[in-house]
Amino acid sequence: MRSACPLNFGLEQFGDKWSLLILRDMMFFDKRYYNEFLSSEEAISTNILADRLLMLEKEELITKQKDTGHKQRIRYSLTEKAIDLLPVILEIGLWSDKHAGKLITPEKAFFLVEVKKDRETGMKKITDKLRNDHIL
Amino acid sequence: MRSACPLNFGLEQFGDKWSLLILRDMMFFDKRYYNEFLSSEEAISTNILADRLLMLEKEELITKQKDTGHKQRIRYSLTEKAIDLLPVILEIGLWSDKHAGKLITPEKAFFLVEVKKDRETGMKKITDKLRNDHIL
DNA sequence: CAGGATCCCATAGGATACTG
DNA sequence: CAGTATCCTATGGGATCCTG
DSSP, X not given: OOOSOHHHHHHHHHOSSSHHHHHHHHHHSOOOSHHHHHTSTTOOOHHHHHHHHHHHHHTTSEXXXXXXXXXXXXXXXXXXXXXXXXXXXXHHHHHHHHHSGGGSOGGGGXXXXXXXXXXXXXXXXXXXXXXXXXXX | OOOSOHHHHHHHHHOSSSHHHHHHHHHHSOOOSHHXXXXXXXXXXXXXXXXXXXXXXXXXXXXEEEOXXXXXXXXXXXXXXXXXXXXXXXXXXXXXXXXXXXXXXXXXXXXXXXXXXXXXXXXXXXXXXXXXXXXX
């Protein structure tokens, strides 16, 4: 680790260009399976996806479960630690919404709607939804 | 650009392992000069620092001024666009503070004290301070 | 379907020396 | 003092193919 600074710690855990996108897919697009992550617009490649899923698991941001039943499909779930990243993701989104101009489209920013109305209650609404799924 | 998603936009602007650390140095350690950035604990090297300063300037997150007077020392200042990143930086810090355990030391987390007492007023207090410096 | 293996290229980044 | 330049290595990452 480069330093004991909290900002640096966070950057070392998820400060690459892919980890937060995977968590976004889980949080806002309800993706849970390998091939669902592959189909995102940003087109992550298989070796990077596999690598990041391992990293996220090691950092305890996601957990793996064998799909209940006979198939060996793996389902990924968010941990509480990952759900706690929601404010980080939303603040990045809000910043971009303010400064990106026409580079981002309203449809792509749909997940900001609730927090733009009211940060606190919007945040809570999304967190509750994620926590419910988490328990399933 | 990989996509028109606001999260992705932010990640492409400052989602590397150094940019936010430089902004942190400016925001919380009042660093403004090249050699001050070099002396940070994370030990950035000269080529990376020069590169990131150019990037941050191109993205309009910092501005350069020749130091008033005869010397050709360059002073870097935060733009409003960079000051708007304060919530992002603080949320990352708060998350790490919660999840890093003993890997981060209280002294390193001093810049979280105000927001931990009260997010809204703490945020405003820091923003005001940065805006004042910005005007100098 | 999940993900490992391989190949190959681009970028990141450390170390050091040099320039205006 | 603020970079540039150079060299070299490590990592990131795209493409493709392979395996249990």
